[in-house]
Amino acid sequence: MVLQWCPVYWSRQSYWSELSFQGIEVEVTQPKTGAFPGRPAAIPPYFWGGEPRSRLGKFVGRKPGQHAFLIHPGYLEVRDLIGNGTVVDLKRLSFQAQGLVRQIFSGIEDMSDSSSLDDVKSLSCPEPGATLVQLRLSPELESWKVAQHAIGNILPAKGAGLSQASDNVLEILKAAGWPEALKTNNALFGCGIASLLMGAADVPTMFSNYVTDMAFYYEHGYNYIFPSLESLLQKGLADPQALHTPGGRERREAICVGKQYIQGKISLERQHKAHLTNLSARLSRRTAQIISLSESSLLGMAAEAIARGFDPGAVINDLVFSSPGTDVVDIGCDLLNSEVMNSFLNVSEITDTGIVSEDVLRRVYDAYAATGTRMLTQRWHEPVARMCAALYTWHIQNDRHMFFRRAILGWPKARKSPARPQREADFDEVFDEQYRTTGFYRPLDPEYACNGEETCNHVYHFLDCYQEEPLLRELWWILVVEPLEYVRGGQIDERREHDLVEGSRLLMAKLYSRGLVLEMVWLIAHANHHAWQVNYLFEAAMFGSLLDGGALAGKLDRHEEGKIDMPPMSYTCM
Numbered sequence: 001m002v003l004q005w006c007p008v009y010w011s012r013q014s015y016w017s018e019l020s021f022q023g024i025e026v027e028v029t030q031p032k033t034g035a036f037p038g039r040p041a042a043i044p045p046y047f048w049g050g051e052p053r054s055r056l057g058k059f060v061g062r063k064p065g066q067h068a069f070l071i072h073p074g075y076l077e078v079r080d081l082i083g084n085g086t087v088v089d090l091k092r093l094s095f096q097a098q099g100l101v102r103q104i105f106s107g108i109e110d111m112s113d114s115s116s117l118d119d120v121k122s123l124s125c126p127e128p129g130a131t132l133v134q135l136r137l138s139p140e141l142e143s144w145k146v147a148q149h150a151i152g153n154i155l156p157a158k159g160a161g162l163s164q165a166s167d168n169v170l171e172i173l174k175a176a177g178w179p180e181a182l183k184t185n186n187a188l189f190g191c192g193i194a195s196l197l198m199g200a201a202d203v204p205t206m207f208s209n210y211v212t213d214m215a216f217y218y219e220h221g222y223n224y225i226f227p228s229l230e231s232l233l234q235k236g237l238a239d240p241q242a243l244h245t246p247g248g249r250e251r252r253e254a255i256c257v258g259k260q261y262i263q264g265k266i267s268l269e270r271q272h273k274a275h276l277t278n279l280s281a282r283l284s285r286r287t288a289q290i291i292s293l294s295e296s297s298l299l300g301m302a303a304e305a306i307a308r309g310f311d312p313g314a315v316i317n318d319l320v321f322s323s324p325g326t327d328v329v330d331i332g333c334d335l336l337n338s339e340v341m342n343s344f345l346n347v348s349e350i351t352d353t354g355i356v357s358e359d360v361l362r363r364v365y366d367a368y369a370a371t372g373t374r375m376l377t378q379r380w381h382e383p384v385a386r387m388c389a390a391l392y393t394w395h396i397q398n399d400r401h402m403f404f405r406r407a408i409l410g411w412p413k414a415r416k417s418p419a420r421p422q423r424e425a426d427f428d429e430v431f432d433e434q435y436r437t438t439g440f441y442r443p444l445d446p447e448y449a450c451n452g453e454e455t456c457n458h459v460y461h462f463l464d465c466y467q468e469e470p471l472l473r474e475l476w477w478i479l480v481v482e483p484l485e486y487v488r489g490g491q492i493d494e495r496r497e498h499d500l501v502e503g504s505r506l507l508m509a510k511l512y513s514r515g516l517v518l519e520m521v522w523l524i525a526h527a528n529h530h531a532w533q534v535n536y537l538f539e540a541a542m543f544g545s546l547l548d549g550g551a552l553a554g555k556l557d558r559h560e561e562g563k564i565d566m567p568p569m570s571y572t573c574m
Contacts, residue, residue, distance in 0.1 A: 015239060021203050023174025024196060026515045035465040036522055037458050038447040042069045043381045046517060048308070049201030049245055068309025072379070075313035077428035078289060078320060085312030087253045090299050094257045097294040098264050100130055100287055104340065105268040108132070108275045131282040135335060135345060138357035141546060144413075148547050153409055155544060157551035158333050161186030161220055161400035166502060172509040181214060181226035189397040189505060191216055191298075194387040196512055197521050198301070201245035209300075211236030212252060215259045216297040219266060220400075247304030254303035261294040269338040276338045277553050282351035285435045288343065289427060292323035295341055298387065305383040318375050318384040320427060324368040325391045328538050329401050331361070332545035336553040343368070344542075348436040358413065358543075363437045365539055366423070369532040370441045373424035376532075377448040380525035381518065389525035393479065395541070397505050404497045407537050408487045410544030418452030419533040450526070452534050454484060459526060462519075472519055475507045479527045484535055 028046040083089045137145065148154075165188050170176045175183060182192065191213035200206035214222070214233055223229050237255065242248045269276070283291065293299070296319045305315045324343045327334070334342040335356070344350075347367075349360045375385045395403040407414075423441035432438055443449070450456035459476055466472050478500060486496055511520045531537040 015241065016204055016207060018177075019207070020174050020177055021207060023172060023513065024206065025203050026513060026517070028199075028515045028517050029519070031518045031522075032465050035462050035519070037450075037461075038378060038445075040378075040381055043518070044069070044199070044308075044383070046199035047202055048199070049205065069311065069382075071311045072314045072374075074426045075311075075317045076426070077286070078316040079313035081286070081289060082306075082312045082316045085302075085306035085315065087250050087257070087303055090254050090293075090303055091257045093290050094261050094294050094299065097291045098261050100283075100291060101261075101265055101268065101341075104130055104132060104281045105272055108272045108279075130284070130287055131351070132279050132340065133282050133351040133354055135278050135280050135350065135354050135356055137335075137546070138355050141356065141358055145546055148409070149549070153547055154549040155332065155406060155409055155547040156402065156549065158330075158337075159398075159400040159402060161398050162225060163399040165189075165505070169505055169509045172506070172513050179226070179228065179232055181217070181222055181229045181232065182210065184399070185505065186220065186398040186400055187214065187217060187222075189508070190390075190394045193393070193508065193512075194301075194390055197386045197390060197517060197524075198383045199517070201242075201248065205239070205242045205245050205248065208236045208239040208242040209251065209304075212255050212300060213298060215255050215262065215300075218259065218262050219297060247307035250307040251300040251304035255300035258294060258297055258299035262297055265341075273338040276340060277336055279340050280335075280342065280345040280351060281340045282348065283346050283435055285428065285431045285433050288346055288431075288435055289320050291341060292320045292343055295343075296320075296322045298322065298384075301384050301387060308383075310382060314375075314379060314382065315384050317371070317427065318379075318382070318388050321368070321372045321375060322384075322388050322391065325372065325388055326395075328365070328368070329395055329403060329406055329541045329545055331356075331542055332548040333552065335546075336548060336550050346435070347431070348434050352436075361542065362539070363439070365542060366419075366441075367425075367430035367437045369419075369538075370423045370425040370430055371427050372532065373422065373444055373529065376525045376529040377424075377444065380522055385525070386521050389521060389528050392528035392531055393504060393508065393524055396479070397501055401541075402497075403537075403541055404483060404486060404500060405492065406541035406544035407483065408490065408492060408540075408544070409547050410540040410542060411487045411490070413543040414536045414540035416536070418535070420452065422449045422452070422529075422533050450529075450534070454481060454535065456526075456530070456534070459523075462522065466519065469514075469516060469519070471507055471511050471514070472516065472523060475504070475511060475520065475523055476527065478504045478507060479524070480530060480535065483537065487537070487540060 081093060136142070161184065163185050164180075165175070165183050165185050167176075169188070170183065175188070181187060192210050195206050195210040195213065200209055211232055214229060214236075217229075236242075237252045243252065293316060298319065302315050302319045306312045327342045327344050330339070331342060331344050334345060344361065344364050345356065347364050349363065350356055372388065375388060379385045380389055395401045421443035424444045425441045429440045430438055450458040455476065463473050463476065482500055486493070486500065508520065
């Protein structure tokens with residue numbers, strides 16, 4: 001077995017000397033030839049800090065427009081939006097997003113509870129298409145929801161995402177001594193596992209990147225729950241060695257930019273939360289992508305990847321996809337709470353009429369599914385694609401989205417046959433300029449399209465190549481086969497849901513500790529692809545979300561410390 005060793009970093013240990021990285025100092029295996037479908041090109045090294053300086057020069061010394069990795073076809077509109085993909089470009093787009101959000105929220109408090117649809121639509125913004133719209137379920141979906149609630153099929157309110165990772169998981173990763181905020185299941189199997197799957201220049205930088213990505217969790221109220229989070233974040237942003245790794249400075253500058261967007265939106269939501277139920281923003285296709293980019297809350301990942309030489313168009317496409325990749329399970333919840341930027345509810349077929357119907361939701365679902373296909377099946381090994389692949393496991397494991405509960409509640413409305421053919425397309429192909437679905441798609445390249453079976457030909461081939469690693473087979477079973485068995489049964493079982501969730505956490509921790517990183521990334525990415533277009537577990541969760549019981553109506557879906565205004569955050573961008 002060929003192993004990829006982490007570069008020596010003894011001089012770095014003093015900066016994080018109070019913490020142990022023993023559990024994440026892994027010997028990363030090189031994948032077996034022919035295990036993955038197609039011909040994956042330019043798979044980056046897991047630890048890239050030990051590369052020869054001549055190659056690093058391609059990353060840190062290249063001129064704008066020069067790239068060390070493959071430039072992919074397509075992604076034309078996002079490619080135009082991002083330009084060279086510098087931090088200045090990201091800042092420009094983020095500032096546009098902040099301005100759009102402020103305009104969208106302006107004037108809300110002047111509304112009355114009895115405002116008509118036309119009254120709400122009049123709260124428009126200078127940007128064409130940026131308008132607030134009152135939404136409601138179609139009569140058919142409303143009748144279904146009422147009938148399901150009557151028999152007790154009610155989705156509980158979204159969780160807080162605060163449960164601590166189990167002792168077993170923390171022992172495998174040797175993370176028991178890490179700061180408390182980093183040990184929640186929500187964080188550890190969110191930004192934490194994303195960092196572990198993506199790799200870094202070296203182990204301390206990988207940990208430091210996880211720390212800086214915790215800016216994402218300000219939107220979950222972590223700054224109130226963990227008072228030390230801000231100082232911890234500051235330490236990660238100021239990490240002197242991480243700043244000198246390829247893309248490290250750009251990553252940290254972009255995190256500062258993204259945090260400004262998060263804080264601004266949080267402030268507006270807190271101010272207007274009592275008036276936001278059933279409201280959604282009407283956007284154009286262009287503004288939707290600009291806002292989705294900042295909604296990801298992970299601009300740092302994109303900045304680092306682009307600085308290292310990855311295709312800016314593909315990177316930004318992936319980060320834009322992370323919004324529908326998250327929103328798909330939150331549609332019903334976001335109708336009721338403070339969220340007006342759900343990318344499913346912003347599409348013009350819904351905002352033109354104010355009606356959320358089953359047919360339209362399926363069209364929007366299929367459009368977004370197509371935009372993620374190449375990322376999940378062909379480019380799964382690229383940095384931001386790895387994060388997006390792990391959105392599937394994050395929904396399962398984060399103690400917030402209750403993915404299996406959503407899926408079992410919505411299973412009766414989900415399609416039971418795989419998409420034939422499996423489909424791919426770009427954002428600017430599946431939506432027109434007004435952000436309406438076009439129905440366009442291309443069949444996925446046969447090299448990457450699987451046969452659509454529950455355990456498909458690609459997975460059987462992959463597992464056959466790794467017969468000596470039974471944990472990989474167990475991971476597929478617990479992410480795909482057993483969940484399908486559960487939702488098809490139709491009987492809610494909290495204990496089984498818990499066992500599936502915790503079992504998947506333990507398996508991922510064990511596989512990481514064995515260095516099977518690329519293998520785990522591919523398996524998770526393909527499980528994600530199946531959930532969108534083969535077994536339609538995401539569609540089931542989408543419909544299940546409509547059965548939300550309404551406990552968060554007129555409230556924020558995050559922890560608040562009383563009703564105290566969030567203190568201003570002071571941080572220095574490098």
